[in-house]
Amino acid sequence: MxxxxxxxxxxxxxxxxxxxxxxxxxxxxxxxxxxxxxxxxxxxxxxxxxxxxxxxxxxxxxxxxxxxxxxxxxxxxxxxxxxxxxxxxxxxxxxxxxxxxxxxxxxxxxxxxxxxxxxxxxxxxxxxxxxxxxxxxxxxxxxxxxxxxxxxxxxLTFKDVENRVLSCIIEMASEKSPSDNIVSLNVTHQEIASMTGSVREVVSRTMSKLKKAGIILERGVKEFKVDKQLAATFLKK
Known part of the structure; x- marks a missing residue:
């Protein structure tokens, strides 16, 4: 080139x-x-x-x-x-x-x-x-x-579902509270699936994996907390 x-x-x-x-x-x-x-x-x-x-x-x-x-x-x-x-x-x-x-x-x-x-x-x-x-x-x-x-x-072209979900929740958390590391988000798995070009079942499995990694905290049906710093570190791997 x-x-x-x-x-x-x-x-x-x-x-x-x-x-x-x-x-x-x-x-x-x-x-x-x-x-x-x-x-x-x-x-x-x-x-x-x-x-x-x-x-x-x-x-x-x-x-x-x-x-x-x-x-x-x-x-x-x-x-x-x-x-x-x-x-x-x-x-x-x-x-x-x-x-x-x-x-x-x-x-x-x-x-x-x-x-x-x-x-x-x-x-x-x-x-x-x-x-x-x-x-x-x-x-x-x-x-x-x-x-x-x-x-x-x-x-959609270059990232797998896990990275797309991570990028999505980091962006939402940063927009809601730029200065805080632990941020509560009110969003369903279906809404995340729509934003990331995936389906709810795949997002749910991804969220379970992220919870085990400590990135997602206190997960509920429509609300969860995210550790932005840990999420960003995980995204770079």
């Missing part, structure tokens, strides 16, 4: 028609589009070069001019799941409004490719100038859902 070293900036001009491929830019006025034109550029990427990696800081939005880019997730063991192959005219959008401003997938050119690079800050400024505070919150909520769904895809 390439490292992006072979990427070069092309002399192809960024035009308003190319920018209007992005639905969120299609109705902007001439002056607004000119501002984006001035700050954007086209980059040429060699085959097998990385455009960005998962969890990289998000610096640009991309519109593909020519070629193809594979968007994928990868496990620590090197397993892959392809999310989508992007071709000419397609774009990667929404991400500047992610709360952590991080990429959620990896992107690699699968043939020689040219992309328009739009600075994320320029895009975000343009979006914020054209929306009310409530509109921005709605977009941020939608982007948060995209991140959540992306994580579900990754978990």
């Amino acid at each position: 390439g490292t992006g070293v072979g990427t070069t900036t092309e002399t192809i001009k960024v035009t308003r028609n190319k920018l209007k491929v992005l639905p969120c830019l299609s109705r902007l006025g001439t002056e607004e589009l000119k501002l984006i034109e001035r700050k954007s550029y086209v980059k040429k990427i060699a085959k097998n070069d990385v455009l960005f990696s998962s969890s990289d800081e998000l610096k640009f939005l991309y519109i593909i001019v020519s070629g193809a880019v594979k968007l994928f997730k990868a496990s620590e063991e090197g397993r892959e799941i392809v999310i989508k192959t992007m071709t000419a005219g397609e774009h990667f959008c929404c991400a500047p409004l992610y709360t952590d401003r991080k990429q959620v997938v990896n992107a690699i050119a699968i043939e020689e490719t040219s992309v328009i690079c739009i600075p994320a800050e320029t895009f975000l400024e343009m979006v914020c100038n054209g929306l009310s505070g409530q509109g921005i919150k709605i977009l941020q909520t939608l982007c948060a859902r995209v991140q959540h769904l992306s994580k579900i895809v990754e978990d």
Whole structure:
């Protein structure tokens, strides 16, 4: 896999028609589009070069001019799941409004490719100038859902049921009480099964195993306590 070293900036001009491929830019006025034109550029990427990696800081939005880019997730063991192959005219959008401003997938050119690079800050400024505070919150909520769904895809692909259940209860416990280690949760096994893509019987067996390990405490039908620190340690094994 390439490292992006072979990427070069092309002399192809960024035009308003190319920018209007992005639905969120299609109705902007001439002056607004000119501002984006001035700050954007086209980059040429060699085959097998990385455009960005998962969890990289998000610096640009991309519109593909020519070629193809594979968007994928990868496990620590090197397993892959392809999310989508992007071709000419397609774009990667929404991400500047992610709360952590991080990429959620990896992107690699699968043939020689040219992309328009739009600075994320320029895009975000343009979006914020054209929306009310409530509109921005709605977009941020939608982007948060995209991140959540992306994580579900990754978990279902790369994690077994035990790890999915552990990750789920750690996340719920952290959201309910970030500062406490022992946290009570009111959630049924069926609800956990629905959140982890499993079935109640499998979750029940997993919860019994976690109780024997001391991670789950005082387990009832609809309520249990979780030791977050022990759960996180167990998850890393």
